[in-house]
Amino acid sequence: MERTGAGGINSNECENVSRKREMSEEFEANTVDSLVDLPFATIDIIDDCGITDVPHINLERSKENEWNNKDKIKKRKKKQKDDQPNYFLSIPITNKEITKGIKILQNAIIQQDQRLAKAMNSDGSFHVTLLVMQLLNEDEINIGIDALLELKPFVEEILQGKTLTLPFEGVDTFGDQVGFVKLAEGDHINPLLEIADAAKRTFQEKGILAGESRTFKPHLTFMKLSKAPWLRKKGVKKIDPKFYEKFISHRFGEEMVHRIDLCSMLKKKQSNGYYHCESSIVIGQKPIGIRDLINEALRRERMGLQSKVKQIKELLLKPETQAKIRRELFEGRFINNSNEGNDVDFSAILT
Numbered sequence: 305m306e307r308t309g310a311g312g313i314n315s316n317e318c319e320n321v322s323r324k325r326e327m328s329e330e331f332e333a334n335t336v337d338s339l340v341d342l343p344f345a346t347i348d349i350i351d352d353c354g355i356t357d358v359p360h361i362n363l364e365r366s367k368e369n370e371w372n373n374k375d376k377i378k379k380r381k382k383k384q385k386d387d388q389p390n391y392f393l394s395i396p397i398t399n400k401e402i403t404k405g406i407k408i409l410q411n412a413i414i415q416q417d418q419r420l421a422k423a424m425n426s427d428g429s430f431h432v433t434l435l436v437m438q439l440l441n442e443d444e445i446n447i448g449i450d451a452l453l454e455l456k457p458f459v460e461e462i463l464q465g466k467t468l469t470l471p472f473e474g475v476d477t478f479g480d481q482v483g484f485v486k487l488a489e490g491d492h493i494n495p496l497l498e499i500a501d502a503a504k505r506t507f508q509e510k511g512i513l514a515g516e517s518r519t520f521k522p523h524l525t526f527m528k529l530s531k532a533p534w535l536r537k538k539g540v541k542k543i544d545p546k547f548y549e550k551f552i553s554h555r556f557g558e559e560m561v562h563r564i565d566l567c568s569m570l571k572k573k574q575s576n577g578y579y580h581c582e583s584s585i586v587i588g589q590k591p592i593g594i595r596d597l598i599n600e601a602l603r604r605e606r607m608g609l610q611s612k613v614k615q616i617k618e619l620l621l622k623p624e625t626q627a628k629i630r631r632e633l634f635e636g637r638f639i640n641n642s643n644e645g646n647d648v649d650f651s652a653i654l655t
Contacts, residue, residue: 387513389436391448393503394565395470396578397430397524401557402472406430406485406526409475409554413483413527413547419540420547422532425525428577432470432487432522434564435503437514444512449583451510452566456585458502459564462495467588470496472524472556480542481530484523485556496522503564562588 397403410424439445473488487493500520507514529535529543564585571580619625 387438389438389513390569391439391445391582392436392567392569393434393452394431394567394579395434395559395561396563396565397432397559398562399557399559402485402524402559403427403430405554405556406524409485409548409551410526412550416547417540417544419532419535419538420527420543423527423529423535424531425527426577429573429579430524430526431567431579432524432559434500434522435507435514436516437507437512439512445582447510448507448512448566451507451512452564452583452585455503455506455564456587458506459499459585459587462498462502463587468492468495468499468561469558470522470561471558474553475548475551476523477543477545480545481528482525483527483543483548484525487522487524493522560588562586 407427414421414424437448439448470492471488471490472485474486475483476486477483487496497520500522504515527543529540535541564587565579566582566584567579568582569579573579574581620629
């Protein structure tokens with residue numbers, strides 16, 4: 305049966321439209337399915353895919369919607385990347401008893417599933433994270449170093465001359481994806497939380513993007529499935545509790561906090577497996593080696609020199625300073641009237 309009139313279509317055209325609509329719906333359904341695995345799968349998937357009930361298919365509009373959707377996905381991924389932390393404050397684990405206990409735990413898990421070997425953290429990198437942050441360039445790194453040094457008197461005020469000892473006992477996971485050794489309950493919890501809060505406040509007051517929305521939960525990570533993404537394709541989607549059941553109540557030892565480091569997540573690690581360290585503050589009474597003292601002195605000296613260079617640059621860029629330099633250097637017998645129009649671009653020289 306044909307329908308005539310302006311804009312009418314015959315049965316063959318109707319059949320073609322129906323076939324196109326089925327293909328479009330199949331494409332849209334596949335698009336939705338593919339988005340489910342992405343981090344933003346819960347955010348308006350239907351609307352973002354441009355699904356519509358209009359029977360007439362406009363191919364140009366469909367292509368435009370497809371490009372718009374791709375652009376939205378790229379922007380979301382870029383935002384996630386832009387907000388991604390790349391530095392953190394670390395309390396390094398130096399007690400060999402703790403390190404040995406974690407290695408035994410890791411080996412026990414690997415014996416049950418060899419594939420999980422690639423998900424294990426190296427023993428030189430064991431630490432407790434106090435704060436994560438984003439430092440995008442050398443200037444921001446220097447500001448971070450300055451903030452860390454300013455944190456030291458706050459830490460000393462919180463501890464009041466006492467040592468901070470962290471006992472580790474038992475094992476747990478975050479969503480069966482990250483395995484960690486738990487920090488035991490006790491009087492050490494409150495001062496540690498106060499230090500973490502002081503660190504967050506100190507860095508944020510410097511204008512640094514620092515901290516997380518979730519509640520701070522101190523822990524000692526020993527494995528992450530995200531370190532080996534291919535495990536999911538092999539069917540390993542979670543850390544099975546049976547792998548660590550014998551360590552649920554195991555006492556791993558105590559770490560006396562004597563140092564807080566500003567570390568990079570991305571720069572090449574040190575030869576001992578520990579993260580690249582920009583600067584450190586020493587706290588407590590534990591003696592440290594001569595090399596640590598030399599490194600700390602060098603870091604402080606570098607920070608002081610960089611601060612002075614920055615002040616000099618700012619001073620030279622001031623119009624009144626540039627005017628004074630021009631008068632002293634280029635006036636008088638060194639410049640005749642024919643060269644009075646020549647100016648020096650100080651901003652170009654200093655950048």
